[in-house]
Amino acid sequence: MSKYEGVVIGLEVHVQLTELKTKLFCGCSSDYRGKEANTLVCPICLGLPGSLPVTNEKAIEFATSLALALKCDINKQFYFFRKNYYYPDLPKGFQISQYNKAGGKAFADGGVVSIRINDDNKDIHLNRIHLEEDPARIVHEGSIATSPYALVDYNRSGTTLIEIVSEPDMRTPAEAREYLKQLISLVQYTGICDPALEGAFRVDANVSFKGNERAEIKNINSIREVEAALEYEIGLQKRRVGKGETLKQETKHWDGTKTIPLRSKEFEADYKYFPEQDLVPFEINDSYIDKARKKLPEMPDQRKVRYQEEFQLSEFDAGILVLDKQIADFFEKGVKLNESFGPEEYKLYCNWLMNDISGWLNENTKKINETSLRPKQLVDLINFIKDGKITGKIAKTFVPKMMDGNDIEEIVKETGKQAISDESVLEKTVLQVIKENPKIVEDCKKNMKAKKALIGRVMAKTKGQANPQKTEEIIDSKLKEMGII
Numbered sequence: 001m002s003k004y005e006g007v008v009i010g011l012e013v014h015v016q017l018t019e020l021k022t023k024l025f026c027g028c029s030s031d032y033r034g035k036e037a038n039t040l041v042c043p044i045c046l047g048l049p050g051s052l053p054v055t056n057e058k059a060i061e062f063a064t065s066l067a068l069a070l071k072c073d074i075n076k077q078f079y080f081f082r083k084n085y086y087y088p089d090l091p092k093g094f095q096i097s098q099y100n101k102a103g104g105k106a107f108a109d110g111g112v113v114s115i116r117i118n119d120d121n122k123d124i125h126l127n128r129i130h131l132e133e134d135p136a137r138i139v140h141e142g143s144i145a146t147s148p149y150a151l152v153d154y155n156r157s158g159t160t161l162i163e164i165v166s167e168p169d170m171r172t173p174a175e176a177r178e179y180l181k182q183l184i185s186l187v188q189y190t191g192i193c194d195p196a197l198e199g200a201f202r203v204d205a206n207v208s209f210k211g212n213e214r215a216e217i218k219n220i221n222s223i224r225e226v227e228a229a230l231e232y233e234i235g236l237q238k239r240r241v242g243k244g245e246t247l248k249q250e251t252k253h254w255d256g257t258k259t260i261p262l263r264s265k266e267f268e269a270d271y272k273y274f275p276e277q278d279l280v281p282f283e284i285n286d287s288y289i290d291k292a293r294k295k296l297p298e299m300p301d302q303r304k305v306r307y308q309e310e311f312q313l314s315e316f317d318a319g320i321l322v323l324d325k326q327i328a329d330f331f332e333k334g335v336k337l338n339e340s341f342g343p344e345e346y347k348l349y350c351n352w353l354m355n356d357i358s359g360w361l362n363e364n365t366k367k368i369n370e371t372s373l374r375p376k377q378l379v380d381l382i383n384f385i386k387d388g389k390i391t392g393k394i395a396k397t398f399v400p401k402m403m404d405g406n407d408i409e410e411i412v413k414e415t416g417k418q419a420i421s422d423e424s425v426l427e428k429t430v431l432q433v434i435k436e437n438p439k440i441v442e443d444c445k446k447n448m449k450a451k452k453a454l455i456g457r458v459m460a461k462t463k464g465q466a467n468p469q470k471t472e473e474i475i476d477s478k479l480k481e482m483g484i485i
């Protein structure tokens with residue numbers, strides 16, 4: 001029986017529309033990150049009595065784009081609701097949101113996100129997406145569970161969120177991870193949110209075990225943490241069920257190592273939803289939706305298919321490459337710079353982007369557009385390797401300098417690192433290595449893999465600068481002369 005037998009996972013993702021200049025119901029700037037606390041506020045987003053909200057039209061346009069990208073059915077008529085609860089981050093005592101009951105509607109219903117798991121495609125269905133305002137930010141000292149006080153910064157109060165509610169279609173933490181990867185990619189492509197910004201997407205993970213009630217783990221900030229929190233909670237629930245317990249609905253917090261019960265869950269009736277009378281009802285028509293559709297860029301799934309055809313990349317490579325729009329745009333600019341590039345070079349370009357370049361970006365927590373790397377540098381790098389001017393091994397050491405914008409030619413000159421293709425130099429080194437390693441030479445008689453060890457020794461002696469093809473040729477000819485092969 002699988003470790004995850006009986007596990008059911010559903011995710012609620014809050015995406016903040018970071019590309020909106022102003023808040024959802026007032027003209028205050030929504031660019032609150034790094035700003036002095038409580039400076040981007042007005043009577044509306046502070047919830048002062050008598051203030052009246054006005055809806056940001058651009059927010060409706062962004063929500064329309066996302067609904068189209070997620071293949072949802074847009075509700076053409078809707079109005080906002082008040083979700084009542086009392087909490088220091090919510091000065092009005094209610095959050096303006098949407099409600100899909102009591103005559104209300106979500107912004108859009110249904111929708112689907114396709115994931116790839118264990119070499120198979122799986123559709124994760126969406127229940128709905130809706131617009132709502134973000135509460136203020138509560139700042140704790142250390143952990144939420146142990147902080148002696150809480151500070152409130154109202155700069156975030158009233159910024160725009162779209163909540164994306166999935167169906168409970170996921171069965172393992174890995175599926176949840178793949179769903180979030182694809183969802184965040186789609187959000188990034190629509191241009192409504194920069195998912196790399198702190199707090200730009202927050203996940204509430206619902207997980208239950210067999211016939212038991214679910215636990216909801218609130219406000220997790222990264223894909224990796226969602227996966228870890230689910231792993232932990234599943235293990236915990238399994239142990240409790242194993243002891244014969246029946247699990248009740250709980251709201252929990254993930255502290256990075258374990259899930260901690262926060263409070264018993266409030267039920268929907270506690271929110272006393274009712275229509276927001278201070279805002280007019282909305283009506284969206286088909287031409288508005290068509291306009292939004294025309295503005296959408298090529299989406300990752302279409303792009304993936306095109307990359308397989310146009311650049312002969314494998315489905316796997318193309319799928320990873322298109323995930324981040326910035327990386328995919330960079331790839332496309334690069335490979336089109338050199339007309340002599342063919343499938344072999346496309347694959348090399350893709351590999352360099354996905355391995356060495358992405359590795360550097362992850363390590364330095366940077367996006368590719370935040371560096372000085374230009375598509376042309378990677379073209380040059382690949383040409384230098386192909387022409388035997390540098391080895392792949394040397395090329396790897398160039399990455400940090402390339403990220404600062406240095407040309408390959410310059411780096412080669414500056415570091416003095418270029419491939420040794422001079423046969424007389426290589427021959428001398430090969431003869432030395434053969435002399436120093438009689439045992440390996442002997443092994444070549446039985447096993448040609450030993451030859452790789454000889455090439456390795458030559459590489460080490462030349463600090464990785466020996467041209468690998470030429471080295472192998474010379475070793476072959478020497479071993480033949482000696483009657484070894």
Ligand code: ZN
Nearest residue numbers: 026028042045
């Ligand atoms: Zn305001």
Ligand code: MN
Nearest residue numbers: 014097132163
């Ligand atoms: Mn919400």
